[in-house]
Amino acid sequence: MTKTTPSDFGNNIIGKRTDIQHPELWHFPMNYPISIIGHEGHKDTLLNEVKLILATLFPDFDLATLTLNTSKTGRFHSVRANLYATKAEQINKLYAMLDKAETVKTVF
16 A cells, blocks of 8 residues: 655645645634544543643633544544634644644544
8 A cells, every 4th residue: 555645646735744735715713623533442541632632722612512432343432523713823733733642543
């Protein structure tokens, strides 16, 4: 299996790979739904790590509104949130912090 990169599709990454690539397409403030999938077997640590990140970047966010779902097989868990983002820097920092989080497998 060959891993593809953005340059394979004619897109060059500008800034960090976790940064918004086309900020002109984003309109702030905005509601921003997000799903964060954790590595297998990290249900509680995933939830705690996500809560810490969201509380840091979105201090007005109600952590009680987070939903935790289990995959059909029971192997993976996802945390879902609907955030209110006021600027692109929040989203860039969010993805940078989630990228560094040990319990996070992927984000969409």
